[in-house]
Amino acid sequence: TIAGRLVEDFVDEQLSNWYVRLCRRRFWKGEYEQDKIAAYQTLYECLETVVRLMAPISPFFSDEIFIQLNNVTGKHGEASVHHILFPAPKEEVIDRLLEERMALAQDASSLILSLRKKVNIKVRQPLSKALIPVFNPLMEQQLRKVEDLIKTEVNIKEMEYLTETEGFIKKKIKPNFVALGKKLGPKMKAVSSALQNFSQHEISLFEKEGRYSLPLNDEFVDLTLSEVEITSEDIPGWSVASKGSLTVALDINVTPELEQEGNAREFVNRIQKIRKDSDFALTDRIEVKVAAANGIAESLGKYNDYICAEILADKLEITSTIEDGVEIEVNDNPLKVIVIKKG
Template sequence: HRPYIDDVVLVSASGQPMKRETDLIDVWFDSGAMPYAQWHYPFENEKVFENNFPADFIAEGVDQTRGWFYTLHAIAAMVFDSVAFKNVVSNGLVLDAEGNKMSKSKGNVLDPFETIENYSADVTRWYMMSNANPWDNLKFDLKGMEEVQRKFFGTLYNTYSFFALYANIDQFFNKAPQVPLSERPEIDRWVISLLNSLVKEVDADYADYEPTQAARKVQNFVNDNLSNWYVRLCRRRFWKPSEQQNGSKAAMDKDKLAAYQTLYECLITVSKLMAPTAPFFADWLYRNLNNATGMENHESVHLADFPTASDAVIDKALEQRMDYAQRISSLVLSLRKKEKIRVRQPLHKILLPILDNHFQEQVEGVKELVLSEVNVKDIEYVTDTSGILKKRIKPNFKTLGRRLGKDMKDASAAIAALGQEDISRIEKTKQFLLEVNGNSYELTLEDFEITAEDIPGWQVASDESITVALDITLDAALEAEGMARDIVNRIQNIRKDKDFEVTDKIRVALQRDDAIVPAVERYGDYIKAETLTADLQMVETVDGEEIELPGEVKVRISVEKQ
């Protein structure tokens, strides 16, 4: 160290004195010279250097900004009047679940090899990529890893397993001509439209070095739209048996073929979209699909082309209609959960205040789908809610606080005092002119928080501009239908427990009980059709297992193969 090293004089091989270099520079500049040093430029590889400089992107932790990122640019600017790299992909620090720095002395360090062994490399990568914005520190929580493993990878695996199960039964290998999109059901056209919108957005995210956004969008598509909506609503299309012809299966009908082709396209496209972030699972999914169909001449997803979106199949109006269907269904299901009314129990009616004629037309286009999803008999549109629904309004402090400043307190009181007609007008026009202390503020719907109060015999819920009121009163007919649906559920569970094939027909004997007689007598054909039951009987005594039904009803049931 200085100053002692200055007293040391070395002797070169030729006998010349050698002393410490007095002109010093930050050692980070050695790292900053990396783009040139790696090619031994300017002494050789001039063309190679020119083809690779400046770099497309640089990826490192946020702690590298002062040292490496800066010196790379500093040298490039001084020598070439250029930047050293075009894009930055930077991550924050990895902390423990509580936001503390990991330290062996604190005992909060996670072994990365053990973590990967327990959860896989793909789950680890996906969690770290999608959980936090790249510039934020990541609070590494194993519970979050478990959630990604279960909610995303588990959901995608189950969706593929569902497809593979029925594709094998129906011998679907995607060899038949593609059903034209215009001839497919609306729900097929919707998911294909949404898939192509997703491809366009994810492609743009990757191009902009935004892998976090790309991962989140793929995850939302799989969880919310593909699995929880498309597959769930289309199950019957896969379940229905294909006709037999001369002892072998005939060509499946167009509706069923369209369902297979649509789900196949979604799954293989998702495998490509997720491949940069989850390379192993994506390759497993792609190989399983492509090896069965031979549709693409690639051994691996990583040798396939990245998907390209087709604007011709993107239908934003259809996507909006289905978004309304999903939001309305979600509100109704949340009310059922709140009131502890099982979805298998049908209800009479939904009241839906309409925002405008276009909104009603959009909802009418998906009305039957919504009613089927939430198990309600009808939707009644209402234009004047003043005598039916009472709403409350308050300011959205997140959007208005800084904007209104000292007027915020008086504005809050003025907004809270708005009447039902004012609230209805805000919901329809999505704007409002607020006068406070001589100042005028043009507000939008996002500047308000609007909620609805429950009315006798109904439950009310809101989602931004959409409000639903659910009639929760029951009569004998509804209760009988609900009981029939529960009997179907119990029979299906027994089929599963006994490992019956999905094509096996069965015989069912139910112990007679006054609580189930109306359901079996009125909905016997429905029960038989849903469970592939060839023979359904009610008898006084049954040698079988006991099942529990709503209302603390317990009866015995026998389920056997025909």
């Protein structure tokens, strides 16, 4: 059961929801060159390894996938996944620092997306900045290496790292009653009271060290981060969330410039849906004519090149009225568009 759940978690959370989703452009855009080949080969190795791992617990399904994969590559002479060796770990290719920064990227992205949802700002609406407190140079270095990935994933323009947060981000700490219940027993009330009186400096120190020895009467109670819950209060104009020692503050102010870009991204989404509903091929070129009022027209005009590149349009014509067309809505603004396939 444990092994099966580990495989399930890897396929669902790491491979499908993370790697494949982030690599979509690598899979379908551009020529079949080194970057695209690397993306496909990595996916192939993951899929083949997974079916070999799950063969003992899902014999028929894993065999079917193995056969389909092997029919493409001819990599194995064996006719079944059950005729090849169980995969052995390759210790030499394990990169702990890479795994750590990918976990940071996932957690930071998850926190920022949750903040967007909390304040009802769509992911297609760009935001200007996120602030992340860092406790040591390594944490900042790790985050900087995945900064572009995070910014793309959550659609923000800039990430800033804070080494001192006291006075800017105010935090609260309380016991994780589930984790500490059995450990503390009757001491829980005293520990809870002591944690409530923690200063911002003490909370910051706890986060940096990952553990804290709490003086309690004539003894010390050793606590870890998993045994407490640290939350952050929102700041005017910002929304704040934490997970473990990672805290993110998101600037939720939408400037007119950001709003214009958000309109353009929403328009791209609507045209892509029309392409899909019209059964256009991914590579089909199109021409688009749109009737838009002043505000939206200005947004579409400013980002004309970006829109055309995203929707594979040779031309985007913006006008005040059109007779026919498909009715769409972009951020509560009704529009009419005509999409014509070239050739």
